Amino acid sequence: xxxxxxxxxxxxxxxxxxxxxxxxxxxxxxxxxxxxxxxxxxxxxxxxxxxxxxxxxxxxxxxxxxxxxxxxxxxxxxxxxxxxxxxxxxxxxxxxxxxxxxxxxxxxxxxxxxxxxxxxxxxxxxxxxxxxxxxxxxxxxxxxxxxxxxxxxxxxxxxxxxxxxxxxxxxxxxxxxxxxxxxxxxxxxxxxxxxxxxxxxxxxxxxxxxx
Amino acid sequence: xxxxxxxxxxxxxxxxxxxxxxxxxxxxxxxxxxxxxxxxxxxxxxxxxxxxxxxxxxxxxxxxxxxxxxxxxxxxxxxxxxxxxxxxxxxxxxxxxxxxxxxxxxxxxxxxxxxxxxxxxxxxxxxx
Numbered sequence: 001x002x003x004x005x006x007x008x009x010x011x012x013x014x015x016x017x018x019x020x021x022x023x024x025x026x027x028x029x030x031x032x033x034x035x036x037x038x039x040x041x042x043x044x045x046x047x048x049x050x051x052x053x054x055x056x057x058x059x060x061x062x063x064x065x066x067x068x069x070x071x072x073x074x075x076x077x078x079x080x081x082x083x084x085x086x087x088x089x090x091x092x093x094x095x096x097x098x099x100x101x102x103x104x105x106x107x108x109x110x111x112x113x114x115x116x117x118x119x120x121x122x123x124x125x126x127x128x129x130x131x132x133x134x135x136x137x138x139x140x141x142x143x144x145x146x147x148x149x150x151x152x153x154x155x156x157x158x159x160x161x162x163x164x165x166x167x168x169x170x171x172x173x174x175x176x177x178x179x180x181x182x183x184x185x186x187x188x189x190x191x192x193x194x195x196x197x198x199x200x201x202x203x204x205x206x207x208x209x210x211x
Numbered sequence: 212x213x214x215x216x217x218x219x220x221x222x223x224x225x226x227x228x229x230x231x232x233x234x235x236x237x238x239x240x241x242x243x244x245x246x247x248x249x250x251x252x253x254x255x256x257x258x259x260x261x262x263x264x265x266x267x268x269x270x271x272x273x274x275x276x277x278x279x280x281x282x283x284x285x286x287x288x289x290x291x292x293x294x295x296x297x298x299x300x301x302x303x304x305x306x307x308x309x310x311x312x313x314x315x316x317x318x319x320x321x322x323x324x325x326x327x328x329x330x331x332x333x334x335x336x337x338x339x
Contacts, residue, residue, distance in 0.1 A: 015321065015322050015323065015324060015325065015326060016321040016322075016324040016325070016326055016330050017321060017326075018317060018318070018321045018330070019242075021242055021289070021292065022242050023314045023317045023318050023321075024292060024296070024310070024314055025242045025245050025246055025249075025292065026313075026314075026317045026332075027310055027311075027313035027314040027316075027317055028246075028249060028292075028295060028296065028299070028310070028313075029245065029249060030313055030317070030332060031299075031304070031305045031309060031310065031313055032249060032252070032253070032299075032304070035304060035305070037252065037253060037256055037258070037304065038249060038252040038253070038256075039252070042214045042252065043214070043245065043248045043249065043252060045214070046214050046215065046216075046219070046248045046251065047241075047244045047245060047248050049215075049216050050235075050236070050237075050238060050244050125238075125241050125244065126241065136329065165326075166326060
C-alpha cells in the first residue's frame with residue numbers, strides 16, 4: 001500500500017478537521033495578527049522551542065523498544081495501534097497508527113501533519129515549517145529534493161516513499177538504529193530518537209551526539 | 212520584552228498553576244503551546260500584567276468550577292483560552308461576536324480543505 005492507492009478525496013471524512021478548541025485558537029491568532037498584536041512568525045519561533053515539551057515524546061520510547069526487542073518490533077509493524085498501547089499510549093478513538101520501517105533500501109517520509117491527523121501523542125509538536133504549502137507539494141513531487149534541502153542526502157540506491165495520512169490512519173516512521181549502539185539500554189536509545197527521524201525528514205542522533 | 216523562553220519562565224513564576232518542568236512550561240497538545248504563546252505576546256505588548264492575568268484566570272477557573280469542572284489540570288489551558296477571549300473582549304481588542312465570526316470562518320475553511328492540505332482562511336469563508 002502506498003497511501004495513494006485509493007482516491008480518498010471523495011471519502012466522507014476527507015476534509016480537514018479542527019477541534020472546537022483548535023478553531024477558537026486559530027480565530028484568536030488570526031484576529032490578533034490582523035490587529036498587529038502578535039507576529040505569527042515570532043509565535044512559531046517560541047513554540048518551536050517547546051518541540052520536545054508537547055506530549056511526553058512517547059514515540060522515542062516506542063522506537064527504542066522496537067530497536068531492543070525484536071518481538072515488539074514485529075508486533076509494531078504488524079499493527080502499531082495495540083503495540084503502542086502496550087506502552088500505555090492510547091490514541092484518540094477511531095485512530096489507527098501505522099509504523100513504516102526504514103531500511104538501507106527504503107526511506108519513509110510522512111507529509112500530513114497539518115490538522116488533527118498529526119499523531120502528537122506519539123510524536124510531539126509538529127514542525128512549524130510543515131504548515132507551508134510549498135513544503136507539502138514539493139514533498140510529494142520531489143521528496144529527494146526536500147530531504148536534500150534539510151541537508152539529508154539519501155543515496156540514489158534508496159527508494160523514498162511518501163506517506164500521506166488519511167482521516168483514519170496516521171503514520172510514523174521507524175528509523176534505522178544507529179551503528180555503534182550495541183548493548184545500549186532503551187533509555188539511552190530513546191535519547192537518540194528525534195521527532196524529525198520519526199517523520200522521516202531527519203535521522204536519529206549519532207551516539208557521539210548524546211555522549 | 213522579547214518573546215523567548217526566559218519570558219515564558221518569568222510567566223510561570225507569577226501565574227499559578229502553569230504546568231511545567233525544571234526548564235519551563237510543558238504542554239499536552241500543540242494548541243496549548245499556541246494559547247500560551249499568544250498570552251506571552253500580549254503581555255509583552257503591555258496589554259496586561261501577569262498579576263492581572265492571574266486574577267482573570269483565577270476568576271475563569273472559579274466560574275468553571277461553579278459550573279462543575281473538576282479542574283484536574285487537564286483543563287488548565289481551556290481556562291487559559293477562555294481567559295484570553297475574555298480579556299481581549301474586555302480590552303476592546305475584539306468583541307465576542309468577532310471571535311465567533313472568525314471561529315465559524317475557520318470551521319468553514321477546514322470543511323472545504325481536502326485532508327492533508329494546509330488550511331488557509333479565505334475571504335469567502337466569512338460569507339456563509
